[in-house]
Amino acid sequence: MEISQAQADVRRIYRAGFPGPLVSAVIWAAASAVFTWGSVAGGMAALFIVGGHYLVFMLLYGMRLFAVLAGC
Secondary structure: OOHHHHHHHHHHHOHHHOHHHHHHHHHHHHHHHHHHHOOHHHHHHHHHHHHHHHHHHHHHHOOOHHHHHHHO
């Protein structure tokens, strides 16, 4: 099996990455809570994890959209 075929299978099975943005929303909410009730550095660390997890999604799904989201 080639990588492009495996990525197409993952896109089909996981609904083209729909759970990814949902996970991102949860991470953004957690970062907001940490920033509000914790520290600025803690909030920034949580957001750094938002960007990092999109890079994995980009490789898994083979979709450039996740590279754009990782940079936001």
